[in-house]
Amino acid sequence: MTARKLDGTALAKTLRAEAAAEVEKIIAAGGRRPGLDVVLVGENSASAVYVASKDRACEEAGFRSAIHREPAGMSTRDLLALVEKLNANPEVDGILVQLPLPEQVDADQVLEAIDPAKDVDGFHAINAGALAQGRPRLVPCTPAGIIELLRREEIPMVGARAVVMGRSLIVGRPMALLLIGEHATVTVVHSRTRDLPEVCREADILVAAIGRPAMVTDRFVKPGATVIDVGIHRVTDPDQARDYFGAESRRFARMSENGSTLVGDVHPRLVAPVAGALTPVPGGVGPLTVAMLLKNTLAAYRARCSQGAVS
Ligand code: GUN
Helix, strand or coil: CCCEECCHHHHHHHHHHHHHHHHHHHHHCCCCCCEEEEEEECCCHHHHHHHHHHHHHHHHCCCEEEEEEECCCCCHHHHHHHHHHHHHCCCCCEEEECCCCCCCCCHHHHHHHCCHHHECCCCCHHHHHHHHCCCCCCCCHHHHHHHHHHHHCCCCCCCCEEEEECCCCCCHHHHHHHHHHCCCEEEEECCCCCCHHHHHCCCCEEEECCCCCCCECHHHCCCCCEEEECCCEEECCHHHHHHHHCCCCHHHHHHHHHCCEEECCECHHHHCCCCCEECCCCCCHHHHHHHHHHHHHHHHHHHHHHCCCCC
16 A cells, blocks of 8 residues: 555645635725734744745735744843734734744743734634633644645544644644544653554554654554654755655655755655555645644634724
């Protein structure tokens, strides 16, 4: 068996087109343009790439988009002042503070300062609490994108065994709660779980969000399972790339030309023959995160408009 590829890029394109069509309708009806403000503190190169792709997606879909580039040495107080300014601005529907923040910044305090109605990351305790209580409002983009992918690919979730690897605020915890909401039977595993491969091998749906390159091998995967790879890691060692992709693969050949390639938390060469369906890296979960950010910004816009906050 070779796993069916779950094409996140294609679905993201559809979701972005849906968002663009909705913005067009709003504008045609004389409405205000939805707006997203992203805060980027410091010089983290991966964050800069993510933020640029969010900005591009917003513009393509017709959103007003602004990036606030702040110095790496910024204090918590100054960042809180910026968040307060964005909270108070009626043109701002969504606020996203890109993580990770520099060490001197109290990230928890900053995330809790964002108006929950504008919290398009869904990280605020109010939104996380609503999700935990089964009344989701703004939901973190990566797990929301994964649910959308599973739905549209018609992967059965009701009654399925799902194993979520990782318990982060951004992916693992909200992913588990969303899968419970879809009536899956959910297990969350992490670095201290005993018999990790055996537990993962129970899964019909395995979500790998552990942040370790290619850690999930065939030992972790039940034949035919759906495997969702949330990881993204740069590989520069040719021996590693040969192991991950195979010496004959196009990926290995291209890596030899470019000097680097990407791998997820899942070992593609070992898992593809066992899994029933698998998200590629890149082109799986990553593009969905950006697309869901647009959807969340529209949801925040609609909710704020209907509460009379703005028109
Ligand atoms: N850093 C990595 N992923 C994310 C995300 O989804 N939101 C924010 N704010 N920062 C991130």
